[in-house]
Amino acid sequence: MTNRKFEVAVAGATGAVGREMIKVLEATNFPVKKISFLASYRSAGKKLKFKDEEIAVEELSEKWIAENSPDIVLMSAGGGTSKKFSPLFEKKKIYVIDNSSAWRMSQGVPLVVPEINPRTLSTDKYIIANPNCSTIQMVHALFPIHKISKIKRIVVTTFQAVSGAGQKAILELRNQTGKIAASNFEKIQLPPRQFSAFPHQIAFNCLPQIDVFLENGYTKEEIKMVNETKKILDPEIEVTATCVRVPVFRGHSEAVNIELKQEIKIEKIREALSKTENVKVIDDAKNLKYPMPIMAAEKYETFVGRIRQDPSRKNCYWLWIVSDNLLKGAALNAVQIAFKLAEIL
Numbered sequence: 001m002t003n004r005k006f007e008v009a010v011a012g013a014t015g016a017v018g019r020e021m022i023k024v025l026e027a028t029n030f031p032v033k034k035i036s037f038l039a040s041y042r043s044a045g046k047k048l049k050f051k052d053e054e055i056a057v058e059e060l061s062e063k064w065i066a067e068n069s070p071d072i073v074l075m076s077a078g079g080g081t082s083k084k085f086s087p088l089f090e091k092k093k094i095y096v097i098d099n100s101s102a103w104r105m106s107q108g109v110p111l112v113v114p115e116i117n118p119r120t121l122s123t124d125k126y127i128i129a130n131p132n133c134s135t136i137q138m139v140h141a142l143f144p145i146h147k148i149s150k151i152k153r154i155v156v157t158t159f160q161a162v163s164g165a166g167q168k169a170i171l172e173l174r175n176q177t178g179k180i181a182a183s184n185f186e187k188i189q190l191p192p193r194q195f196s197a198f199p200h201q202i203a204f205n206c207l208p209q210i211d212v213f214l215e216n217g218y219t220k221e222e223i224k225m226v227n228e229t230k231k232i233l234d235p236e237i238e239v240t241a242t243c244v245r246v247p248v249f250r251g252h253s254e255a256v257n258i259e260l261k262q263e264i265k266i267e268k269i270r271e272a273l274s275k276t277e278n279v280k281v282i283d284d285a286k287n288l289k290y291p292m293p294i295m296a297a298e299k300y301e302t303f304v305g306r307i308r309q310d311p312s313r314k315n316c317y318w319l320w321i322v323s324d325n326l327l328k329g330a331a332l333n334a335v336q337i338a339f340k341l342a343e344i345l
């Protein structure tokens with residue numbers, strides 16, 4: 001890496017992912033020359049800290065883009081902003097690491113997990129897509145296995161934290177839990193009302209719906225996992241998913257069943273995972289040790305446990321994969337992409 005320093009803009013800086021992006025940029029000492037924080041007009045003027053400096057949030061707008069030229073934009077402003085603004089940055093030859101699903105499946109847009117496919121980055125590709133949170137942690141753990149024996153099929157069920165749906169969703173779980181606790185747990189079901197972040201009560205509940213339903217009965221989140229896994233790992237892998245929102249603040253968990261082309265020893269899987277960058281195996285059933293969201297929260301690694309053969313079908317195995325959805329699932333992966341990009345700029 002050169003000694004070059006970069007002008008960076010964090011778009012969506014006041015949001016659940018944006019705040020983590022700022023923390024990861026600080027913690028990893030990304031070579032920042034100048035930093036800008038962008039959000040909606042509602043946050044303009046609000047101060048956020050970067051290292052010891054107080055920086056005023058500016059409105060992400062066409063005007064801002066016309067008047068400024070950062071080298072790299074970390075984009076997590078949500079709600080249609082990626083569709084609108086990322087191409088404007090692209091036009092000015094500014095690199096955008098986009099956390100939305102707007103560009104992930106577009107041809108020619110790299111969809112990057114730095115431990116897997118950093119070579120899809122190139123200096124002439126200005127929009128870079130950060131994959132879906134559930135996809136990132138799954139492919140991160142499956143890639144070393146796929147290298148030993150090709151994965152034919154993946155069946156996955158996710159248990160996803162509310163923070164994946166943003167700050168509003170975090171507050172909603174807090175408020176609902178508080179109300180139920182205040183009633184001394186006499187009523188677990190809150191009276192019907194407009195739930196703003198989710199279609200149903202999330203406290204003390206599980207929702208088998210993340211994002212909207214499609215014609216085929218699957219949700220958009222489930223189809224993202226299918227398509228993005230193929231794009232990142234291998235187009236020949238068959239994937240089927242059920243995505244569930246659970247009342248956890250931080251950390252997505254996944255029960256993953258894989259079918260391999262050839263049988264491999266469990267020990268070999270464990271060894272390959274142990275050697276993988278930023279993957280940690282916690283798999284000690286005797287001592288009741290396995291990954292859980294409360295231990296993965298605020299950690300950079302992807303944790304894997306419950307690794308076992310599936311006796312019901314040849315060459316099939318189970319894994320339990322947990323990671324912080326705001327970090328490896330979003331902000332950390334984006335900053336890791338920025339580091340890889342910095343290497344080639």
Ligand code: A2P
Pocket residue numbers: 011012013014015016017018038039040041042043044060076077078079081165166167168
């Ligand atoms: P703001 O705080 O001003 O609303 P989250 O995912 O936690 O809901 O955060 C979304 C982030 O995206 C926030 O920083 C939010 O800013 C920002 N944002 C939402 N809508 C817009 C918009 N139209 N233009 C720019 N930033 C936006």
